[in-house]
Amino acid sequence: MALSRRDILQLMFLAGGGAALAACGGGSSSSGGEETPRDPGDGGGTPTPTPEPPAPARELPLRAGPLANIGPLVDSGVDGVLVPEGFALRRVATAGRQPVSKLPLFLWHSLPDGGAVFSQADGGWVYVSNSEFVPGGVGALRFGADGELLDAYPILSNTRINCAGGATPWGTWLSCEEVEDGQVYECDPVGTPRQAQSHPALGRFKHEAAAVDLATSSVFMTEDEGDGRLYRFRSAGRVSAVNGAPGLDLDNGVLQVLEVEGFENGAYMEDLAGARALRRVTWVDVQSPDEPQSRVRARIEESTGQGAPGTRFKGGEGIWIQYWPEGERDTVTGFEHPLRAVVFFACKGDNRVHALDVDNDLIEVVFDNEQLISAGEDAFDDVDNLVVSPMGDVVVAEDGEAMRLMVMVPNQPARILLQVPGGGSELTGPAFTADGSRLYFSSQRGPAGLLGLPLGRTYELTVPAAFRAV
Structure with missing residues (x-):
């Protein structure tokens, strides 16, 4: 019988508790130590056991979604997928x-990358997609309520290498530039490039992706550098966004980096077993937030001889937040808050997916290559974009040769949702419609355009109702 990491940790805990009890002689001592307290009402006979407090959680109480039950893959009849x-x-x-x-x-843009879906009042939706090209920008596909493609248009132009980004709770798209002094641009999914706004306060670095938690006025952001950091922007308040809806003030606030306890100032969690354990985190204000952060880190290291603030994450990629409504929030044993919001983010440099408990300031590695290898599957080949479905499935895209979309099952081997043959490309921009019935994604360098040049193709996967039930 295969044991999950939770099973193994529980067995280790029980074994450790038994050894400790034996070493104490079953709770009493014959060497003159303190006697076990007795209940004054039992005549001095049976000792009253002292209840032990529950052990703190060793991992977050995450749950798999319905896509964990998918079966083997078959040919879709489209491009060999x-x-x-x-x-x-x-x-x-x-x-x-x-x-x-x-x-x-x-014309649909070259090298399609990160994307998101935005519901519309008529029952239709818009899928937006970045262009990881020079110039970059963002294109949009407008669908009707029946799924018919109705329109296509640009919503951002004249930017540089727009990699991934993130949808906001107020209905805009944050598009991220993956260059050393890259910025974040806020776009209206039904607007024009002229309406888009840059937000320098979100930092200048190789932005990869972003995720917004309205309850804490926070924007979480990944950095695609080998010595990258995980960032948090704490907004100073609320303003009207580019689409006119009330949103966070993305021009005033504090930019911070995450530090895992014991791995501060550029340290890296080398030991995978240790990284899988729950660890506390803190947030440290960024120095010189208006300058490119790779240069700031280099200057700090040169002048102090020490690492710059922040735990090192190798090649930060996709990021998304999963939420649990009130009444469905599991207790995180030993910690103050029930599980409300978890930030999942992927790192391609070590093929790990991290889970960050927003309210309890806890982090752990929840998916990694050892789980796949031990289950007989091929190892991840550069994890990239990431999305959480409306049903709670965590889906991670993969670059390189295998070219898979993987369904992450907490502390168990992943499931393969789909695979694009041929390799040499990236699977990018996974995003679900609000009802989970459709998943959009791209093969970034799939054969396309004039003379079949490898410029990209964008697809829609229809998910059967049986795999949308929570």
Whole structure:
């Protein structure tokens, strides 16, 4: 019988407790030590056991979603892509070509990357997609309530290498530049490039992705550097966003980096077993937040001979937040707050996925290559974009040769949701519709456009109802 990490830790705890009890002679001592307290009402006979406080949680009480139950893959009939039986696939856009015939001047962008879906009042939705190209920018696909592709248009232009980003609770898209002095741009999914706004207060670094927690007025951001950090921007208040909805003030606040207890000032959690254990974190204000952070780190290290603030994360990639509503929040034993919000983020340098408990300031590695290898699966090949489905499934995209979308199952081997043959590309931009019925993604360098150049293809995966039940 396969044991999860939780089972192993529980067995270790019970074994340790038994050894400690034996060493104490079963709770009493014959060497003159203190006697066990007795109940004054029992005539001096049976000792009253002292209840032990519950041991603090050793991992977060995460749960798998319905996609953990998918079966083997079959040919979808579209570009050789493999999907589970009962799922359907269609190609919705090809780089260098017009997605819909009524817009002859708009061509779908090259190298599609991070994306998100935004519901619309008429029952339809918009899928936005970054362009990791020079120039960068963001394109949008407008779908009707029946899934028909109605329109396609740009919402950001004249930027540089827009990698991933993040959707905001107030309905805008944060598009991130992956360059040394990169910025974050806020876009309206149904707006125009002219309406987009940059937010320098979110820091200048190789931005990868972003996730917003409205309850704590926080924007969490990853950095795609080998010595990158995990950032948090604490907003100073609320303002009107680019789409007119009330949102966070992204121009005034404090930029911080995360430090894992025991791994401060540039230290790296080398030991995987130790990284899997729950650890406390703190947040430290960034120095010179208006300067490129890689240069700031180098200057601090040179002038002090010590590492710059922040735990090191190797190549931060996708980031997304999973929420639990009141009444469904599990207790994190030994800590103050029930589980409300967890930030999942991936790092391609060591192929780890981390889970950060926002309210309790706790972190652990929840997925890694050892789990796949021990289960007989091929190891991850550069984990990248990440999304959490409306049903609670954590899905991670993969670059390189294997080219898979993987469903993460907490502390167990992952499941393969789909695979694109051929390798040499990246799976990017996974994003679900609000009802979980459709998942959009791209093969960033799939054959496309003029002469079949590898510029990218964007797809829609239809998820059967049986895999959308929570």
